[in-house]
Amino acid sequence: MNYYGANQLAESFRTVRKNTIIIAEEIGEQQYSFQAAPETRTVAQLLVHIAVVPRIQEQVQGVERRRTLEGFDFPTYFGRIIGEEKTPRNKAQIITLLREEGHRFAKMLAGFSDDFLGEAIAMPPGMTPASKSRFEMLLGVKEHEMHHRGQLMLMERMVGVVPHLTREMQARFAAMASAKASA
Numbered sequence: 001m002n003y004y005g006a007n008q009l010a011e012s013f014r015t016v017r018k019n020t021i022i023i024a025e026e027i028g029e030q031q032y033s034f035q036a037a038p039e040t041r042t043v044a045q046l047l048v049h050i051a052v053v054p055r056i057q058e059q060v061q062g063v064e065r066r067r068t069l070e071g072f073d074f075p076t077y078f079g080r081i082i083g084e085e086k087t088p089r090n091k092a093q094i095i096t097l098l099r100e101e102g103h104r105f106a107k108m109l110a111g112f113s114d115d116f117l118g119e120a121i122a123m124p125p126g127m128t129p130a131s132k133s134r135f136e137m138l139l140g141v142k143e144h145e146m147h148h149r150g151q152l153m154l155m156e157r158m159v160g161v162v163p164h165l166t167r168e169m170q171a172r173f174a175a176m177a178s179a180k181a182s183a
Contacts, residue, residue, distance in 0.1 A: 005114050005117065006109055006110055006111065006112040006113070006114070006117060007110055009109050009110075009117075009135070009138060009139065009142075010106045010107070010109035010110035011106075012142060013102070013105065013106050013109060013141070013142050013145075014102070014106045016142050016145050016146055016149070017098065017099075017102035017106070017145070019149065019164070019165065020047075020050055020098060020102075020145060020149050020152070021095060021098050021099060021102075022164050023149065023152050023153065023156060023163065023164070024047050024091070024094060024095050024098060025095060026156065026161055026163075026164060027043055027152075027155075027156060027159065027161060028159070029090065029091040031043060031159040032044040032047075032091055032094070034155060034158070034159055036151070036154070036155050036158060041085065043152070043155055044089065044091075044094060045085040045086070046148055046151060046152060046155075047094050047098060047152070048084055048085045048087070048089065048094060048097065049081065049084075049085050049148065050098065050144075050145050050148050050149070051084075051094070051097045051098045051101045051102070052080075052081050052084045052085075052097075052101060053081060053141070053144060053145075054101060054102075054105040054141045055077070055080075055081075055101070056074075056077050056081075057105075057137060057138055057140075057141050058104070058105060058108060059077065060072065060121075060137070061108075061112075061134055061137065061138060062108045066121065067119070067120075067121060067122065068121065068122035068123075069121060069122065069123055069124050070122060070123075070124045070125065072124075105141070109138060112134070112138075116134060117133065117134050117135040117138070118133055118134070118135065119133065119134050120132070120133055121133070121134060121137060153165070153166075
């Protein structure tokens with residue numbers, strides 16, 4: 001039987017965050033102000049967004065342990081995120097933020113019980129679905145980061161950087177082709 005619980009969720013989040021940090025390290029600081037299109041986030045803003053968005057689930061799941069999102073003050077939390085995105089930071093500060101926020105979030109994930117992860121959370125009226133498990137909501141943080149990491153990988157290409165995951169895949173394929181050719 002396959003098992004995917006709190007420890008696996010925390011470990012998979014750590015892997016996703018590790019890859020985001022590698023991207024943050026590989027993009028030159030001079031490109032942190034790069035913006036792929038008008039009215040989109042810069043590289044720096046996107047990295048900060050990725051770093052701080054998990055705070056919403058930390059508040060909902062870790063601090064308040066809410067059973068419903070009805071009445072949760074989303075505008076205040078999103079306002080804080082936007083404020084964080086606009087706070088000037090250099091590359092080293094952003095990478096530190098990604099590391100520290102990621103570590104705290106993964107630690108919180110690892111501490112949850114299976115029963116807690118299985119609890120249903122009611123969504124605000126009118127949302128579909130009407131409820132989600134805590135597990136699904138917490139998994140959504142990883143999905144959110146991967147969505148934005150895809151944007152970052154495209155931005156890497158636009159500033160002349162081949163993403164590390166692409167380079168690693170190309171090296172594996174080259175090694176397989178070389179092994180096949182010498183067999």
